[in-house]
Amino acid sequence: MGRTRKPRILTAEDRPLTEAEAELAAEAVAYAESDADYQQYHELEDEDDLGPPPSVADAIAALECCGDADKALASAAYHKVARRYLGVPVPLIEDMARLWRAQCTLEERIALAAGLWNSDIHEARVAASKLLAQARIRPDQAVWDLIQSWVPDFDAWALADHACKAGEKRLLADPARIDDVAAWVQSDHLWTRRAALVITLPWTKQNHPTNADRAIRTRVLGWCADLAQSPEWFLQKAVAWWLRDLSKHDPQAVRDWLAAHGDTLKPFARKEASRYL
Numbered sequence: 187m188g189r190t191r192k193p194r195i196l197t198a199e200d201r202p203l204t205e206a207e208a209e210l211a212a213e214a215v216a217y218a219e220s221d222a223d224y225q226q227y228h229e230l231e232d233e234d235d236l237g238p239p240p241s242v243a244d245a246i247a248a249l250e251c252c253g254d255a256d257k258a259l260a261s262a263a264y265h266k267v268a269r270r271y272l273g274v275p276v277p278l279i280e281d282m283a284r285l286w287r288a289q290c291t292l293e294e295r296i297a298l299a300a301g302l303w304n305s306d307i308h309e310a311r312v313a314a315s316k317l318l319a320q321a322r323i324r325p326d327q328a329v330w331d332l333i334q335s336w337v338p339d340f341d342a343w344a345l346a347d348h349a350c351k352a353g354e355k356r357l358l359a360d361p362a363r364i365d366d367v368a369a370w371v372q373s374d375h376l377w378t379r380r381a382a383l384v385i386t387l388p389w390t391k392q393n394h395p396t397n398a399d400r401a402i403r404t405r406v407l408g409w410c411a412d413l414a415q416s417p418e419w420f421l422q423k424a425v426a427w428w429l430r431d432l433s434k435h436d437p438q439a440v441r442d443w444l445a446a447h448g449d450t451l452k453p454f455a456r457k458e459a460s461r462y463l
C-alpha cells in the first residue's frame with residue numbers, strides 16, 4: 187500500500203490574502219494600535235466573579251439538587267446511623283466545597299462549615315469537613331477549635347474520618363496540639379478514642395521524621411498499647427491500621443510493639459498490623 191499524503195494547509199506566506207482575510211487582518215492591526223480603554227476585559231481575566239458566599243440553606247439546597255434517592259437509601263443501609271442521607275457522591279461534594287471555599291472569607295467558611303455540620307445531614311457534614319481540609323489556613327485556631335467540637339458527635343467511621351482528615355492538617359500545622367488529642371484517649375466515647383489514632387496517621391508516613399516527630403510516634407504507640415486492651419472492633423482495627431502504616435516506614439518499631447503488646451490484639455488485628463513485616 188502506498189503512503190497517504192496529508193493535505194497541505196496553505197498559509198499567508200504561500201498565497202495572497204483573500205479580501206475577507208485582508209479585512210480581518212486590518213481590523214486586528216487597528217485593534218492592537220487602538221488607545222481605547224479595555225480595562226473591563228482585564229478585570230474579567232484577572233479575577234473571576236464567583237458570586238457571593240452561599241448561606242447554609244443555599245449549600246444544603248445545592249446538595250439536595252445533586253441527590254439520588256436510590257443512592258441515599260443504599261448509603262443509609264451501609265452506614266447504619268439514623269440521619270438524613272441525600273445520595274451525593276463524595277467527588278461531587280468536593281467540587282462544591284472547592285467552589286464555596288473560593289467564594290468565602292475564612293470567617294464565612296468557618297460559619298458555613300459549622301452550619302452544615304449542625305444540619306446532621308450526612309453529605310452536609312462531609313462538605314463541612316471538606317471546607318476545612320486545607321493545609322494552609324492562617325490563622326487556624328478557630329478551625330481547630332471547630333473540628334475539636336465535632337469529635338463528640340462522631341458516631342460512625344465515615345464522617346469521623348472525613349473530619350479527622352481536616353483535623354490532621356491543623357495538627358501538622360501545629361504539632362503542639364497533640365496535647366489536645368491526648369485527652370481524647372481517656373474519653374468514654376468510643377469514636378473519640380478512635381479519632382486520636384486516625385488524626386495522627388500522618389506520623390506513620392514520614393520517611394525522615396525529626397526528633398519531635400519520633401517523640402510523637404512514641405507517644406501514640408503508647409496510646410495504641412492502651413487502646414488495644416479494649417475488645418471493641420473499631421478500636422482494634424484503628425490500632426492495627428496505625429501499626430500497619432507505620433510498618434512501611436519504621437518496621438522495627440512495630441516489631442517491638444507487637445513483641446510487647448501483640449497478645450492484646452485480636453487475631454484479625456494482629457494479622458493486619460503485621461501485614462507488611
